[in-house]
Amino acid sequence: MTGQTVPMADEEFVMGFRKQNVWTKWIALAFFFGKVGSGMFILAVLLNTPLIALAGLAIENVGKGGSLIIHLGRPERFWRAVSRPQSSWISRTVWVMGVFTLIALLYLAMPQGSPAWQFFKVLALIGGVAVAITDGFIMNDSPAIPLWNTPMLPFLFLLYSLLGGTSVFFFLVYGGWVGVTPLIDLETLETVLIIINLMGVAIYLASLANATATARESLRLLLRGQYSTMFYGFVVAIGFILTLALTLFLGASGGALVVGLITLADLIGHFFIFYLLLLVGVYAPVTGKLTI
Amino acid sequence: MTQAAFSPADKDRWIKSACKMCLHGCGIRVNVRDGVILKIEGDPDNPNNMGKLCPKGHSGIMRHYDPNRIKTPIRRTNPNRGPGVDPGWEPVSWDEALDIVGRRLKKIRREDPRKLLVAINDFQRIHLWGWGAAFGTGHYFTTTGQFCGAAYHPINGIIDGAFASVNDYEHCNYWIQIGGGDGFSSHLHVAGSIKRMADARVDRGMKLVAVDPRMAAYCAKADEWIPILPGTDRAFILGMVHVMLHELNRYDAQFIKKHTNGPYLIAPGGRLFRCRETQKPMVWDGGDNMAKAYDDPTVGDFALEGRFVVDGAEVTPAFQLIKDALKDHTPERMSGICDVPAGTMRRIALEFVEAARIGSTVMIEGKQYPYRPAAINFYRGAIGHCQGTHDHSAIKLMNMLVGNIDVPGGHLGVGLDHRLLLIEPGPDGMIKPQPHILHPPAPFSCPPQTLQMMEFFPIGLDPAHLVAHNILHPEEWGYDFKPEAALIYHANPLKNINGYHKVLEVFRMLEFIVAIDILPNESTEWADIILPDHSYLESYMMTLCEPPVITGHTLRQPVVEPMYDTRDAHDILTDISHGCGCLDEFNGLLNFTMFLKPEYYLEPGRKHTAQECLDRMAKSIYGPEMGLDWFRQNSNAVRRQKPGEMYMPWDGMRISLYHEYFLQVAGELEEKFRSAGRQWDTSSYHPIPVWNDDHPLHRIPAEYDLYAINFKAEAVINHHENTTIPWINELVSNIPIHKGVLINTRTAREKGISTGDRISIESPFGKVEGLARVIEEIHPRVIGISNAIARWTMHPVERKMNVNFNRLLPASLEFTDLVSGHQETAVKVRISKI
């Protein structure tokens, strides 16, 4: 399209970029619960709090599983989703979830400290990580949408699941709901993770700046277009700046309320970053490099 | 209707018929399964459209099954009418409805038939247009031509006995298209023409140059798009003619000498110089250097140029006069008017004469013809203006100068129907002018009898846009009656006539309106009674309208039983005629308009069904064996035109290069006005097309800084009419040019307008509002308004964007071509963001 800026066509009969519009809030929620659930589980295993591990597992299955089923046009046929793990990432995630849940339950059933327990603990940890990452591959597996088609995504999913898990824990512990032997200082972990995620997101978006025109169009929608207010508001201001400020200047000492706020803010940012990444998924113009 | 065709035995049938989603009547085959219409396809056995269908053709299913169709006769219960006011329809029986209408019209007819306004616009049933004449009223209260064909058909008829004209798809190599959608979107036979044009463009590599203020489909496909200011095409053309005559000195002298009145000597005052004894027009024989009768066999060389003195009179060949008249029409001067660079005019003029291969010949079916594969094609956009006669004459002049009229590769006359070109010898060795192919002229009368003043347009088409003005100001021309009722059949006058506010006032005045329609529309929503017509998939007709390349009728026949309690419009008119006492007159009219042979004449006093009439029509035209039953079996009698029918059917007669005929008509008209003691400006009856700086459109004050045009030259839309069909509505809602008022990017930036903004558009004559659609592909000094954004009908599917272009247009004599009756269809406006 010689020297012409490619228009955003949407439904109009015009050659231009088109926005993905079939994977929206329910997929975003599924990812959200998936990450927070697995994150909680992983931390719970590390901190050895079986109850919370169980809760993580529940969030994973009920939250993510539920959202996925609601997302389906034909929920009553959900069981068909498992039929093609060899090629379809959706099939795979369902399998991974199932297997992981099985292992996790076994791990929780084992007598603490027994060698089997030790063994399953390792397996469960691996499973947790796997669950967190596979969702990333669902998005990453769409070459049609350059924005998603990068190995950065599964990585981001993992980072966010750890952060998600941590902040929930952070809340539970300093909110005084559960007592754990603090092998790790949750507060610093939280802070560090927020910063790492911030960097992760920054690097990811920066990497798009000189990607294909289509990916840049996604970036434009996110940073300057239709969705920029949502992005700066929920993801940047609430998700990063507020959480960081609160953890650094008040932190755990701020008491249950502050801790709750930090966690809430973090989860809001968490949900919106991936929700928005879905919404700004843009396709290249149909005829690709066809010019006039 | 042969019931057999509907025996439940064959549950899955394909029935052949004719399309009616525009005026052209392509051959279709319709799939009906268990009584449900499932598909319409082009009939591959019909040489008209060769199995092709345009989008409108497909949408017929959704028109037929529109739940908003009128299902029984209905009567309004709400006494107050107005745009958007619910009439509160209630069903009535046919008997009651026809009785009410009959009694009302009978009364009017007794008192003064001229109190009835008639709006009939069914293009596939032109034989019904004259119903008013049978009733006794001559008013045309609907656009029948003044928006498109007024400056077109009569001029075609005068030049070569044609009704329309189009370039030769099969042989043309260099096609200039101006303000017309032929071969792409509109005008003559869309579906078939698209195929013929695509073959020419792609298979034969024909070059296409498109001239239009906006990039219509045909411009997008052209090798070159030349944007132009509205109403200035004549300047563009005459600039090129100047180049041909005064710079290149290249034209087809042989054709002009042999086949036109170019060599005829013209006396001072513009009329033919005649031999004193024989009264024959004279020419100058360049060989013997003396004047001779035009038909003197001894004429060696018909002089085109020079000035001579014969019997003391200063005489000049017509061609020389034309050349002189255009001496000052330099590309530079014309460029200042039409905004096309002078260099472009020079280049196109040269390419045109080069491509015309002047002097070459071609053999077709054993006969040799001149071969002129370069021609200018055009329609409404180019000539739809208040000096349309000259816009049209200018284009014909440029064609004629390369000798391409009715020769292979050139610009061919097209008939209205099976009669094709009406070729009869006229006086002075010329072909007889045929300005009245649609209906006979209205004899002069002052005060006029018809509200469109047809009596004052002896060679024009009904300027229906004058009706409302004359009703509101009867004193101006001394009308001594006041219309009180209207009959509307297949027309939407409130929508289709310009000067909306005047038409609206007339609608408010009318005491009684009866409509024959399938749907409510802007006008029929005002009716007191609507009588429901069959849909085209339930009715009969012999269709043939303005066919390029082919000729012959295609049968429209029912493919399903009528869905509702409807009747064929033709039968409804028969019933009404019977009810109001003009049945005999109506039958008499049909004998004439359906081309019935005496042995098939309709009997006085008898009601003949539409089928019966069509059967007689078919037999009259094709012979006793080819009645309706033959057509039921064979579907169509369409065939390619023979070379002899298409090419120079007038050979041996001369066609008009210099329109002396205008002066003759003007003379007679002046005489009549003089004796009537009234003034009438006949100056536009000018034998030579020249640019006239005193042009009402361009005279509009400069504060109206933009031109506004509107268009229907897009294959998806039919007039305004089909935007209530969901499939069409879906399309136009997704296609940028049908989503708002088209404004060029630069202009929009200057005025701080962007796509989606609500803007007001104001002309000296009216004001509308609409959404802006900023595009690149339109002249920066022009805004474009698609017919797809024009409507306000209550139909639930309609988008009701209501950018009613006709509010912006003038509707007065000042903006009317006094020769043809054509109105100005462009206007100047100022726009601003609201």
Add this chain to the structure above:
Amino acid sequence: MARFGMVVDLKRCVGCNACTLACKAENGTPPGIFFTKVLEQLAGQYPIVKKKFIPVLCNHCLNAPCVRVCPSGATRKRDDGMVLVDYDQCIGCKACAVACPYKNRELLPQGKLRQGHFKGHLTPFEKVKYSKFQEGVVIKCTFCCDRVDQGLEPSCVNTCPAEARVFGDLHNPESKVSRLIRQRGGFQPMSEANTDPSVYYLE
């Protein structure tokens, strides 16, 4: 084995959208759903502007992402190259819709079939046509498999007044489609996506 394909001649196409409605009529697609569209592509600046009409439809890709990502196996490829959706198996996960680089798939949302084109009133035509569809599944161009299996050409090809659409066997070097592709240098849309479409364009 034949591989069905289509060639669209962008020189011939006049953007009339007859194909769009021929498809609507043949398939009876519900409101707002088009299996084929005619996109316009604009370039340049006034007065040097170019506008092209580009009909698009499912490309029935040989290497089809939509087939690959389908978890239920509802989207399958026939031996003759047609990519079809089995409505009875589709779970409506929309992975295929996301995966199609050409955005040629759409979910048929709940309620659409009851609504119809006349908002709440189903025409006899729609009643017949909608019985083939299911709500909650993904639908797209079928290459008119029913017509093609009967030896007819697709509806959009059949109607095209400009004969800009040609349908045939890409595997047969003598077929009109193969010849056009050879002679006029036909190219596939978005070839960089490596989906190997069965639809080719001629410029």
